[in-house]
Amino acid sequence: MSQPATQPPVLKVSNIKKAYGAIQAVGGVSFEVMPGEIFGVIGPNGSGKTTLFNSMLGQITPDEGKIELNGQDVTQAGPLELSRRGVGRTFQTLQVFGKMSVRDNLIVAAQEHQGSMLSRMFAPSDSGLGAKADALIDQFRIRHVADKKAGELSYGQQKLVDIAMAFMSEPDLVLLDEPCAGVNPSLVGGISTLLKELNQNPKFGKKSSFVVIEHNMDFVMDLCHRIMVMVEGQVLAIGTPEEIRNNKQVLDAYLGS
Secondary structure, three states: OOOOOOOOOOEEEEEEEEEEOOEEEEEEEEEEEOOOOEEEEEOOOOOOHHHHHHHHOOOOOOOEEEEEEOOEEOOOOOHHHHHHOOEEEEOOOOOOOOOOEHHHHHHHHHHOOOOOHHHHHOOOOOOOOHHHHHHHHHHOOOHHHOOOEHHHOOHHHHHHHHHHHHOOOOOOEEEEEOOOOOOOHHHHHHHHHHHHHHHHOOOOOOOOEEEEEOOOHHHHHHHOOEEEEEEOOEEEEEEOHHHHHOOHHHHHHHHOO
């Protein structure tokens, strides 16, 4: 898979460190994500992936280092500020509202970006987001369940809704935490296809960059332009899927030869 043309990075992570007591969870990690790039993060359990991800999501503050979004320092920013700055995200655990319809889940996911509280009070009942929600519903091929309560769907269908919600705000950067976790293997390829479509042919004319943490190696190798391998809180390697497949250090430390 060809890498996107070089431009200023959407995300720049510089020397991020985070310790919990004597345990150095992340020990000086640096990387960049370019516009339109799908960047994968892999590594064995305990490698520091989750701590790094939580730092990028604003859920924890690193001890050292800097995180920049479109050239702006967001190291101290919380999740809500990051969302308003153009960061979409999914988590390992589903974040859907089970008693609301699929369509309403998507609308709610984007409402916080729709101006002031006063302007939202006098907006249409769908906050003017209905057409956008319908477009994503069609792209995610969930039109047949659009009016069903999200809690009535299969786990895999809920996962699609959860991912679609992350794109409702037309983000510059989407952080995807194990999008295939718990999903039936028959749906994994469909998720990969959807993410490629969103990356290559964005529905609203805005191309997002993705950072993906995932244990499914086939999924990561097929989807990502570049992959970063972490081991014991450090960066072992960054490269294309082909480079990572053929990296002896990676084979020895993680993939197994």
